[in-house]
Amino acid sequence: MDVLLTVTGIAIVMVGLWDIYHSLLHPSGTGAIGGRVQAGVWWISRRTGHRFGSAVGPGSMITVVLVWVLLQGIGWALVYLPHVPGGFTYSPGVDAADYPDFLEALYISLVTLATLGFGDVVATDPWIRLASPLExxxxxxxxxxxxxxxxxxxxxxxxxxxxxxxLKSLAEVGYADVLAEEDPVTATRVLDGLAAEVAKARIDFTQHGETYYFQEEDPDLSLARHLSYALELRDRAAACSAPRVRTSARRLGLALEQLGQKLREDFLGTGESPEEVFAAYAEDHGRDSRR
Structure with a gap:
């Protein structure tokens, strides 16, 4: 039984560390546990009409950190449990018999994890003395x-x-309506700049998936609301007579398709075309698409 507790504890610790690695260091930017926790917090937020607004994103991250702490605390507690209380010495006035063994092991684990060092409980078992600094x-x-x-x-x-x-500024000046009359060099610069920024947004969703769950209180800053206007710019540019503008339209269209694929596969799970995905993205964030 002692071996089973130790092996189970080590497994829980490693699962937590693996999730931390995938969330913070791996190029994917999303751990299996952390991602599901954030998605769950977002699901609750949607069911309440996003009542908590911009607090949902930070709140989901704090929840993930608490889950990581819980995994480490419980995992190490299971490692210590077979050695409680015999593997520890206690300060005068502290009687280990007054506390259940698991709660005592959890207390030791959390104090060690937080590096508090109260000194009321000190490991005497050689293996635990080695494990404590690691925790x-x-x-x-x-x-x-x-x-x-x-x-x-x-x-x-x-x-x-x-x-x-x-995108908001371009929409307000009706840039899509005058795109055919715009100088091709200027139009190409605008479209290529947008394509580059859309590509950066796709990379950010890949490496920092947690940012999807940040809802903007200011609608002017909401990409979910304004992203659909890029589709209108793409369509108008594709109909232009200037070849270089049509080439830029294809570049912008490709960037939008890749962004839509990322949103569909990692967050939304719905929509086939970029139009459908971006509409679902706006709805998921409680925004009306501007297109």
């Missing part, structure tokens, strides 16, 4: 990784908001 190191790494995770989401969000504002 403390894992706790320090988890804290550092969580802080880094929160800071690295802002550049992708800034790029997405910038693209939303660009």
């Amino acid at each position: 403390a190191l894992a706790g320090f790494a988890l804290l550092t990784a969580a802080l880094t995770w929160f800071t690295q989401i802002y550049p992708p969000l800034s790029r997405r908001r910038s693209l939303a504002l660009e």
